[in-house]
Amino acid sequence: MISLPTSDDARKSAKTRLPALIFDFIDGAAGLEQAAQANTADMDAIKLMPRVLRDVDSIRSGTRFLGKEYSYPFGIAPMGMCNLAWPGTDLMFAGQAVKSRIPLCVSTASSTSLEEMLVATDGLAWFQLYVTGSMDLVDDMIRRAETAGYETLVLTVDVPKLGKRPRDLRNGFKTPFRMRPDQFLDFAMHPLWSLTTLLKGIPRMANYAAGPNSGGYDRTASRKGANWDYLQRLRDRWKKKLVIKGILNPDDALRIKQAGADAVYISNHGGRQLNSAPSTIQSLAAIRQAVGPEYPLIIDGGVRSGEDIVKCLAAGANFAMLGRPFLYASAANGSQGLDNFVGHLKDDISITLAQIGEIDINQVSRANLAFRT
Numbered sequence: 375m376i377s378l379p380t381s382d383d384a385r386k387s388a389k390t391r392l393p394a395l396i397f398d399f400i401d402g403a404a405g406l407e408q409a410a411q412a413n414t415a416d417m418d419a420i421k422l423m424p425r426v427l428r429d430v431d432s433i434r435s436g437t438r439f440l441g442k443e444y445s446y447p448f449g450i451a452p453m454g455m456c457n458l459a460w461p462g463t464d465l466m467f468a469g470q471a472v473k474s475r476i477p478l479c480v481s482t483a484s485s486t487s488l489e490e491m492l493v494a495t496d497g498l499a500w501f502q503l504y505v506t507g508s509m510d511l512v513d514d515m516i517r518r519a520e521t522a523g524y525e526t527l528v529l530t531v532d533v534p535k536l537g538k539r540p541r542d543l544r545n546g547f548k549t550p551f552r553m554r555p556d557q558f559l560d561f562a563m564h565p566l567w568s569l570t571t572l573l574k575g576i577p578r579m580a581n582y583a584a585g586p587n588s589g590g591y592d593r594t595a596s597r598k599g600a601n602w603d604y605l606q607r608l609r610d611r612w613k614k615k616l617v618i619k620g621i622l623n624p625d626d627a628l629r630i631k632q633a634g635a636d637a638v639y640i641s642n643h644g645g646r647q648l649n650s651a652p653s654t655i656q657s658l659a660a661i662r663q664a665v666g667p668e669y670p671l672i673i674d675g676g677v678r679s680g681e682d683i684v685k686c687l688a689a690g691a692n693f694a695m696l697g698r699p700f701l702y703a704s705a706a707n708g709s710q711g712l713d714n715f716v717g718h719l720k721d722d723i724s725i726t727l728a729q730i731g732e733i734d735i736n737q738v739s740r741a742n743l744a745f746r747t
């Protein structure tokens with residue numbers, strides 16, 4: 375059995391198993407990829423302060439967030455076309471969410487329908503919405519999420535236009551995804567992925583298969599429908615939990631709180647939109663200060679380990695999400711890869727809490743940071 379404990383191990387393995395075109399779609403970012411690098415570099419720069427001689431035998435890692443109990447304060451970030459990483463990835467993520475009792479945020483551009491994903495996660499899924507294309511299409515998506523029984527809607531607002539990702543442009547990566555003859559060598563050199571994908575069927579954007587959405591999802595379509603007025607209308611329309619994703623600016627965060635959203639989701643889209651965007655972990659303190667100590671904050675971007683999850687909480691977040699590491703783990707070794715990686719995250723959380731002398735993850739605070747500014 376291959377053991378894949380860390381995100382980095384899974385990434386290396388994914389790189390060998392996937393055609394370059396697919397690996398680059400997952401791993402790549404906007405421009406010179408500086409925002410993506412800053413996410414991990416700034417996360418690495420945060421230090422936690424060890425404390426000694428405390429009884430840390432029984433660690434508590436469960437938490438209540440947005441009205442639901444989770445076994446850990448982390449989840450799977452919304453990602454489109456996950457089944458490109460490996461056939462069946464969406465449902466493997468759902469299985470992992472249930473097994474570990476963590477949330478899985480289902481993307482508008484998921485490869486499995488939003489209805490099927492909510493059932494497969496036993497109600498643990500959140501639904502991520504893009505305001506793109508016609509408003510009829512967007513309304514229909516919200517109606518479907520409501521009918522299916524989603525309790526949390528995550529509106530992503532950091533894609534006013536699709537960012538330029540040089541690796542995708544160089545490789546000719548396009549959606550809807552097709553295997554093109556000029557990419558033949560890349561696919562031929564990764565026969566296991568190529569044959570499995572051909573056998574299981576090339577992934578489609580399942581939420582666009584029928585109804586007013588059957589025209590398909592155009593990643594480059596105008597997003598001008600998403601503005602402050604729309605946020606207010608959506609808040610009036612969606613009565614359950616509403617989260618706004620893609621926030622880096624404290625003024626925006628405060629205005630979102632004042633508009634009545636239930637949480638702000640700090641994200642730079644994994645550095646996939648603006649090369650010179652600040653890292654998320656560096657943006658966190660000012661946002662926490664703007665929205666006050668009690669307001670729920672989610673963060674993603676460069677979270678790679680249990681230690682990183684604890685750092686996010688110490689720096690002021692209530693919940694952390696991970697994107698690419700879950701795709702690497704699935705590409706590396708399917709559901710076993712996910713088990714290994716999530717097992718590593720859980721161990722790491724527990725060991726980190728013991729090292730910093732905390733037994734309850736809900737008690738982690740700025741006091742656990744080694745250097746406070």
Ligand SMILES: Cc1cc2nc3c(=O)[nH]c(=O)nc-3n(C[C@H](O)[C@H](O)[C@H](O)COP(=O)(O)O)c2cc1C
Pocket residue numbers: 399400401413451452453454481482483502530619641642643644645674675676677695696697698699
């Ligand atoms: C392959 C891929 C697809 C993504 N698709 C979406 C999406 O459909 N909706 C969305 O809100 N964010 C999307 N994201 C951004 C993630 O939700 C998340 O913000 C980012 O991956 C976090 O950074 P990390 O990968 O460093 O953990 C995507 C990210 C990746 C890597």
